[in-house]
Amino acid sequence: MSASSASVHPVEETPATDVGDVAPIVSMKNIEGMPGTRGGLALRCFQLGFAAAAFGVMAASSDFASVSAFSYLVAAAGLQGLWSFFLAVLDIYALLVKRNLHNRPIVTFFAVGDGITTTLTFAAACACAGITVLIDNDLDLCSVNKCVQLQSATAMAFLCWLTTLPSFFFNFWSLASR
Amino acid sequence: MSASSASVHPVEETPATDVGDVAPIVSMKNIEGMPGTRGGLALRCFQLGFAAAAFGVMAASSDFASVSAFSYLVAAAGLQGLWSFFLAVLDIYALLVKRNLHNRPIVTFFAVGDGITTTLTFAAACACAGITVLIDNDLDLCSVNKCVQLQSATAMAFLCWLTTLPSFFFNFWSLASR
Numbered sequence: 382m383s384a385s386s387a388s389v390h391p392v393e394e395t396p397a398t399d400v401g402d403v404a405p406i407v408s409m410k411n412i413e414g415m416p417g418t419r420g421g422l423a424l425r426c427f428q429l430g431f432a433a434a435a436f437g438v439m440a441a442s443s444d445f446a447s448v449s450a451f452s453y454l455v456a457a458a459g460l461q462g463l464w465s466f467f468l469a470v471l472d473i474y475a476l477l478v479k480r481n482l483h484n485r486p487i488v489t490f491f492a493v494g495d496g497i498t499t500t501l502t503f504a505a506a507c508a509c510a511g512i513t514v515l516i517d518n519d520l521d522l523c524s525v526n527k528c529v530q531l532q533s534a535t536a537m538a539f540l541c542w543l544t545t546l547p548s549f550f551f552n553f554w555s556l557a558s559r
Numbered sequence: 560m561s562a563s564s565a566s567v568h569p570v571e572e573t574p575a576t577d578v579g580d581v582a583p584i585v586s587m588k589n590i591e592g593m594p595g596t597r598g599g600l601a602l603r604c605f606q607l608g609f610a611a612a613a614f615g616v617m618a619a620s621s622d623f624a625s626v627s628a629f630s631y632l633v634a635a636a637g638l639q640g641l642w643s644f645f646l647a648v649l650d651i652y653a654l655l656v657k658r659n660l661h662n663r664p665i666v667t668f669f670a671v672g673d674g675i676t677t678t679l680t681f682a683a684a685c686a687c688a689g690i691t692v693l694i695d696n697d698l699d700l701c702s703v704n705k706c707v708q709l710q711s712a713t714a715m716a717f718l719c720w721l722t723t724l725p726s727f728f729f730n731f732w733s734l735a736s737r
Contacts, residue, residue, distance in 0.1 A: 447697060448693060448697050449689075449692045449693065449696055449697055450689040450692065450693065503681070503682070503685070504681070504685045504688075505685075507681070507682045507683075507685035507686045507689070508685045508686060508688060508689025508692075509689065510682075510686060510689075511627075511628040511685070511686025511687065511688075511689040511690050512689050512690060512693055514627045514628065514686075515626060515627065515628065515690055515693075518627055519625060519626055519627055553731070553735070554735045556735075557731070557732045557734075557735035557736045558735045558736055
């Protein structure tokens with residue numbers, strides 16, 4: 382008597398699709414350098430450092446109050462420092478709680494803020510550069526004025542601007558590429 | 560004898576899809592203000608006008624050669640004027656032959672060029688602003704120097720920068736939003 386042998390064939394299990402699944406929140410690409418990333422935090426730290434240096438060196442010079450451009454650099458570097466500090470704190474918070482900061486209103490706010498502060502810092506740096514070049518090269522009055530101090534503060538402001546530009550472009554790019 | 564009446568129902572004609580159709584060339588959005596549009600041409604004309612005015616007014620001042628920032632403004636306004644003239648001619652050509660200038664390499668070239676010229680123009684305007692404010696407000700030496708002429712050239716350079724910014728942002732935005 383021959384019994385029919387039952388053969389078992391494995392069946393591929395198809396993944397269950399739950400119709401009730403919540404759709405993922407639309408978020409932007411997580412590029413290193415964006416808010417809430419380590420690169421973004423590093424950029425903010427550099428900005429803060431250079432802004433603080435420009436602020437300190439210029440404020441310590443004896444004649445910053447008598448020249449409008451030097452006072453303006455102190456104000457612009459102060460504003461840039463505060464903005465970068467605020468965003469560095471936000472970045473640390475986002476990294477600690479693993480929160481994504483890449484939704485549209487937040488990135489728009491960051492892009493506008495970065496755009497304003499970077500323009501103000503660059504304007505102040507250029508105004509001070511114009512005056513230091515006038516004093517040093519054109520009038521040769523560095524014996525009277527502390528040129529090295531003024532030039533150092535101007536250089537710090539330019540470096541601050543250079544480190545703010547990537548933050549601005551990252552935010553602007555991710556805003557446009559949605 | 561009853562004859563069956565044949566009723567005629569209109570059938571909606573479906574558009575013929577030709578498989579051999581050439582796929583449309585990938586192009587960016589045609590926003591007014593982009594290269595090859597009337598808005599873009601208007602922006603270039605404004606830039607050219609303000610750059611020429613800044614160049615002419617500053618070059619006509621007696622002491623522009625003795626101050627580095629004033630010489631730099633003349634150079635920056637000259638470069639900006641040439642760039643805007645070149646792009647205005649390209650816009651006129653594109654409008655006349657109805658050619659689309661919105662492919663990626665061209666827009667990248669325009670965005671980089673606009674970025675460089677707008678930064679140089681803004682830097683020159685800020686440097687001159689710093690010096691004119693120093694002469695006028697801080698040192699009160701307007702009786703010796705032609706302040707109105709210097710301030711007019713600086714204001715023209717700022718207006719030139721303001722009209723270059725939209726061109727840059729249009730190009731940058733369309734580059735990012737592809």
